[in-house]
Amino acid sequence: MMKKDAVDGHLARLREDGFTVLRDAVAPDAVAALIDALDRIQRDHGLGPARTGFEGRNTVRINNLLTYDPAFWQVPLHADVLAVAEAVLDPELLLSSYCSLVVGPGQAAQPLHADTQLLPLPRPHMPITLNAIWALSDFTEETGATRIVPGSHRLDRAPDYGRDYDTVAATMPAGSIMLFDSALWHGAGSNNSDRRRYAFSCAYCWGWMRQQENLQLGIPREVAVTFPRRLQELCGYSVYKGQFGHIDNHDPIELLGRERGKRMVWEASDAKAAHAASAAAGDEAGNTALHN
Template identity: 35%
Template structure:
C-alpha cells in the first residue's frame, strides 16, 4: 500500500486544498477488528451511561444551558454533562474554572457522548478501552503524512469513535480546537491534524464529512451554521479508507438521511507543545505500556511533558 501511494501528490493536496482522502488503507481483517472494538464499546456505554450524582453547584443551570444551546442534546444527556463537570472538579481538587463555561478552553471540556437527540454517539478515550487499536496511531500510511504536516515532534491529541445516527441533520461548520477560540487571524500553520478512519462507507447521504477546500488559507473560523456552503466537498470513500484534514480547514459532519448509522474513528495529532484532549499516560492499562514501541509511547505522551524537578 505504501509503495503504491503518490506521497508528493497527497502532500500537495493537503497543502493546497486542506484535505486528502486515501482509499482502502485497512484490509478486511483490520477493518473487522476496528468495527468490533467500536461496536463493543458503544454497546457497553449505551447500556451503562454515566450515573448522575446528588451534588448541586451554583453554576449547574449555566452548564446545562451551555450544552443545550451548543449541542442537540436530550434533557438526560444535559444532566449527564452537569455530572461530568462535577466529576471533573472532584478529579482536580475541587478547582473551578476562573471564567464562565462559554469561555473555558475546549481542551478542558467534555463533548456530549450522545447527541442529535440521542441518535448519534461518541466514545471518548477509545485507546484506553480498546488498546488493540493502538497500531492505528503509527500506521505506515498515516504517520509519515502526519509528520510531514506537523513536524517530527508531534503527539496524539485525541482518539475517539463516533456514530452519526440515521435521520440526523449534520453538525455545524467549525475548525478544530483550540483554533475556534483564538483571535483572528488564525496561525498560518495547523495546530492539529485530523485523521478519520472510515468504519462504514462514506456516501453523500449517510453523514459523510463536508469540507471547504482552501478554507485553511482564510485564517479565520467559518460563520456559525450547519447549512451547505458554496463549493463544499463531500468526502466519499469506501470503509477502510482514511480522510485527513488540517485543523484550520472548515468542516462538519453531513446530514444522514439513511436508515443506518455512519461510524468512524477520529485520530487527531498535535504539535507536541499543545495540550491534548486526553492524557493517555494516566489512562492506558499499565500492562499495555511495556508492549508498545518507543514511537507509540512518545505519540501517546510519554516523555512529551515537563520533567519532574528535584
C-alpha cells in the same frame, strides 16, 4: 511504508485543498474487526449517544479509546498516516485526540467549524493539528459523509456558528482515511440512511502543543505500560526537543519502565561543548606534533 513521492503528493493536496484521501488504507478484515470492537465496547460499557447538539445526540462518541481494547492501538500507529503527519508537523508529534464517530440514522448535520478555531491565532497559519478520519463505513451523501469547504484552511477567519455555507461531501469507500488540516471548515453530514456510519477521528498535534485529550491522566499507567513504545511516546511519554515535557530532568517514558529516549537539551549542550573542546585539543596536539 509510503514512498516519498506519494507523501509529497499528499502534502501538495493538503497545502492547496486542506485535505487529502488515502484510499484502500485499511484492509476489509481490519475494518470489520474495528466495527465489531466498537459495537462490543458500546454494549459492554453501556455507552450511548452524545449529550450535546454539536456532538450529535444520535451519534456515539467513545473517547479515550486506547483504554478499551488493544484492537484500537493500530489506528494512531498507521504507518502511512504517520508518514504524512510527521511531514506536516514533525517526528516528535503527539496524539491530540482519538475517538469514535458512529453516526446513527436520522442524525442531523453538524455545524460547520474548524477544529482549532478557539485558539487565539491569526488565520491563515501553519498547520498545527492534522486530523485523520477513518471511514469504517462507506462515506456517501446519504450516510452523512463529512462536509468540507476545500481551501478554507487558507481563509483569514473561521465559519460563523450555525450559518449555512456551500460545502462538498468527502465521499470515500470504507477503508479510506481522509487527512485534513485542522483549520479546514468541516462538519459531519446528515445521516439519511437506515444504517450507522462508522468512523474514527484521530488527530495529531505538534509536540509543543497541549493535547485536546489529557491522555497521561486519562489512561491508567498500568494500561499505558502495555502499549508499544511509539504509542507511549505519541500519548505524551516523551520530551519534545529534549526540553518540553520533562519530569525533573528525566524523560517521562522512564515512568513506564523504558530507557529514556534522549538526553535533555542542557545535557546535550554540555556534551557538545565537551566534544568541541576535545576536538580543539586534538587539533592543537596535531599542530604541536607537526612542529616538533
